[in-house]
Amino acid sequence: xxxxxxxxxxxxxxxxxxxxxxxxxxxxxxxxxxxxxxxxxxxxxxxxxxxxxxxxxxxxxxxxxxxxxxxxxxxxxxxxxxxxxxxxxxxxxxxxxxxxxxxxxxxxxxxxxxxxxxxxxxxxxxxxxxxxxxxxxxxxxxxxxxxxxxxxxxxxxxxxxxxxxxxxxxxxxxxxxxxxxxxxxxxxxxxxxxxxxxxxxxxxxxxxxxxxxxxxxxxxxxxxxxxxxxxxxxxxxxxxxxxxxxxxxxxxxxxxxxxxxxxxxxxxxxxxxxxxxxxxxxxxxxxxxxxxxxxxxxxxxxxxxxxxxxxxxxxxxxxxxxxxxxxxxxxxxxxxxxxx
Amino acid sequence: xxxxxxxxxxxxxxxxxxxxxxxxxxxxxxxxxxxxxxxxxxxxxxxxxxxxxxxxxxxxxxxxxxxxxxxxxxxxxxxxxxxxxxxxxxxxxxxxxxxxxxxxxxxxxxxxxxxxxxxxxxxxxxxxxxxxxxxxxxxxxxxxxxxxxxxxxxxxxxxxxxxxxxxxxxxxxxxxxxxxxxxxxxxxxxxxxxxxxxxxxxxxxxxxxxxxxxxxxxxxxxxxxxxxxxxxxxxxxxxxxxxxxxxxxxxxxxxxxxxxxxxxxxxxxxxxxxxxxxxxxxxxxxxxx
Numbered sequence: 221x222x223x224x225x226x227x228x229x230x231x232x233x234x235x236x237x238x239x240x241x242x243x244x245x246x247x248x249x250x251x252x253x254x255x256x257x258x259x260x261x262x263x264x265x266x267x268x269x270x271x272x273x274x275x276x277x278x279x280x281x282x283x284x285x286x287x288x289x290x291x292x293x294x295x296x297x298x299x300x301x302x303x304x305x306x307x308x309x310x311x312x313x314x315x316x317x318x319x320x321x322x323x324x325x326x327x328x329x330x331x332x333x334x335x336x337x338x339x340x341x342x343x344x345x346x347x348x349x350x351x352x353x354x355x356x357x358x359x360x361x362x363x364x365x366x367x368x369x370x371x372x373x374x375x376x377x378x379x380x381x382x383x384x385x386x387x388x389x390x391x392x393x394x395x396x397x398x399x400x401x402x403x404x405x406x407x408x409x410x411x412x413x414x415x416x417x418x419x420x421x422x423x424x425x426x427x428x429x430x431x432x433x434x435x436x437x438x439x440x441x442x443x444x445x446x447x448x449x450x451x452x453x454x455x456x457x458x459x460x461x462x463x464x465x466x467x468x469x470x471x472x473x474x475x476x477x478x479x480x481x482x483x484x485x486x487x488x489x490x491x492x493x494x495x496x497x498x499x500x501x502x503x504x505x506x507x508x509x510x511x512x513x514x515x516x517x518x519x520x521x522x523x524x525x526x527x528x529x530x531x532x533x534x535x536x537x538x539x540x541x542x543x544x545x546x547x548x549x550x551x552x553x554x555x556x557x558x559x560x
Numbered sequence: 561x562x563x564x565x566x567x568x569x570x571x572x573x574x575x576x577x578x579x580x581x582x583x584x585x586x587x588x589x590x591x592x593x594x595x596x597x598x599x600x601x602x603x604x605x606x607x608x609x610x611x612x613x614x615x616x617x618x619x620x621x622x623x624x625x626x627x628x629x630x631x632x633x634x635x636x637x638x639x640x641x642x643x644x645x646x647x648x649x650x651x652x653x654x655x656x657x658x659x660x661x662x663x664x665x666x667x668x669x670x671x672x673x674x675x676x677x678x679x680x681x682x683x684x685x686x687x688x689x690x691x692x693x694x695x696x697x698x699x700x701x702x703x704x705x706x707x708x709x710x711x712x713x714x715x716x717x718x719x720x721x722x723x724x725x726x727x728x729x730x731x732x733x734x735x736x737x738x739x740x741x742x743x744x745x746x747x748x749x750x751x752x753x754x755x756x757x758x759x760x761x762x763x764x765x766x767x768x769x770x771x772x773x774x775x776x777x778x779x780x781x782x783x784x785x786x787x788x789x790x791x792x793x794x795x796x797x798x799x800x801x802x803x804x805x806x807x808x809x810x811x812x813x814x815x816x817x818x819x820x821x822x823x824x825x826x827x828x829x830x831x832x833x834x835x836x837x838x839x840x841x842x843x844x845x846x847x848x849x
Binding site: 237238239241242244245246249250253254260353356357360361363364365366367368369370372373375376380492494495496498499502503506507517518521522524526529530533536537540541 | 577680681683684685687688689690691692693695696697699700701772776779780783784785786796799800803806807810813814816817818820821824825827828829832
């Protein structure tokens with residue numbers, strides 16, 4: 221395991237710098253670009269004295285670097301403003317809706333990764349044959365499909381025309397009351413498992429099917445394409461040919477040798493596909509009325525609720541940087557050739 | 561150039577899937593260019609008038625894509641929408657390319673403190689997930705075609721700056737650059753005359769491959785209500801307008817989305833074709849089979 225402590229420390233310091241960068245950009249968006257930043261903070265219909273108070277609170281009469289200092293301080297203190305829509309502190313809203321989004325994105329992401337690697341390998345082994353062509357076409361369509369459109373189409377077909385899958389909400393409210401289900405961690409799968417509440421678990425899973433399918437399309441397409449092209453190149457390497465000539469069955473060559481070479485670059489690309497998944501969550505949660513961060517920011521966009529929009533986006537950007545750090549560390553751990 | 565194009569077309573013809581992509585892209589560009597002149601109901605397309613008596617007509621011979629909540633013919637709106645998708649995507653790519661190339665060129669060639677600062681700024685932008693930064697900018701800038709282009713270009717250029725930076729770094733140690741420096745040419749002249757033309761190809765190629773994604777992201781912005789304002793019939797906008805009526809009039813969202821899907825698939829297929837054509841190793845493997 222070639223990961224040294226200095227590497228970790230260096231990366232974590234770098235993460236801190238990246239978070240600072242994210243905040244500087246959001247500061248420019250909220251305080252420098254708008255003509256009257258105080259209106260973004262309190263709302264367009266605020267009274268004169270509210271606006272005056274906001275000007276003082278945001279220190280808009282002071283030099284820009286002082287404003288930036290207090291902006292950063294407010295962020296780290298958790299003062300992200302009050303949402304106009306929910307009338308609650310933005311940070312509180314985000315923390316309550318985080319588990320829903322994590323449950324959805326992690327499920328979609330894991331499924332996309334597993335199915336993507338398998339399909340990619342199948343395509344590579346059958347390079348140029350029918351199976352390869354079909355899988356390649358699937359991957360191109362998956363990577364090109366507009367998530368918001370796919371979500372609407374699936375909802376129309378499976379919830380309205382043939383109502384086999386319920387759409388909207390994470391769980392049926394009447395079921396919650398009927399079975400006495402209590403959200404503890406707000407990860408509903410976990411909560412229902414802890415309480416051994418099978419009806420709620422089934423309902424939660426059923427309601428996740430359509431959003432997960434919609435959300436996993438882009439990372440699925442990306443993973444198939446990546447795995448396929450890496451595997452095709454690896455299969456051309458001399459060692460792979462040698463192993464086959466040696467008499468090793470192809471499946472064994474693939475499983476024992478090729479997979480190792482393929483998996484590292486695919487993992488390196490996971491960070492980016494995670495980025496696309498969270499962006500997709502913004503639209504998918506809005507369409508399926510799935511109350512996570514995506515739904516929160518989406519509703520904020522539709523009602524011009526600026527503290528919530530910016531708070532949500534900055535939060536997601538920070539999480540994204542964190543995921544990229546984790547992906548890099550896993551990549552370095554799997555592939556010892558990666559230099560620090 | 562002519563022979564390369566002919567060679568590429570020959571390469572395309574042998575691969576039906578790539579040919580399909582090529583045809584889709586050409587058709588999209590042609591329709592986008594001539595859209596205002598082939599409309600049968602221009603007032604419907606531009607959304608100037610409305611006629612509630614023919615609202616929510618399902619697809620028929622007269623209205624192949626149906627009509628929307630205001631009785632406008634969806635086919636006409638979708639045709640005009642292609643023009644907006646084309647213009648927005650092209651402007652985003654060109655604007656991002658200009659910023660990205662300049663930043664990458666300066667950062668790569670000057671290196672030192674300037675280079676480090678420029679690349680750290682680039683990294684700051686890359687720390688946001690794709691599209692989210694554009695959403696943030698667009699929400700503050702307000703809805704308009706120009707603001708959509710600006711918001712997307714702001715979130716797009718860092719990718720090109722990165723690519724350009726890497727490309728410049730591999731070019732700048734070449735012998736002809738060394739020679740230019742020895743004969744006493746200035747930094748600026750070397751940068752413009754020798755480094756720029758020789759490091760541009762990878763960035764331009766990538767930019768061409770990105771047109772499909774640019775179309776997709778522009779429509780996502782409009783879908784979220786921070787892109788182009790009504791009554792502009794941009795495809796994402798059309799889908800978002802039909803969203804409320806999806807249970808009683810599926811066609812309002814279905815057809816614009818289908819066109820969006822086909823167009824993006826076309827650009828991605830063509831992109832793959834270009835990639836395979838330019839990667840001789842991949843082509844050789846293919847030829848052996």
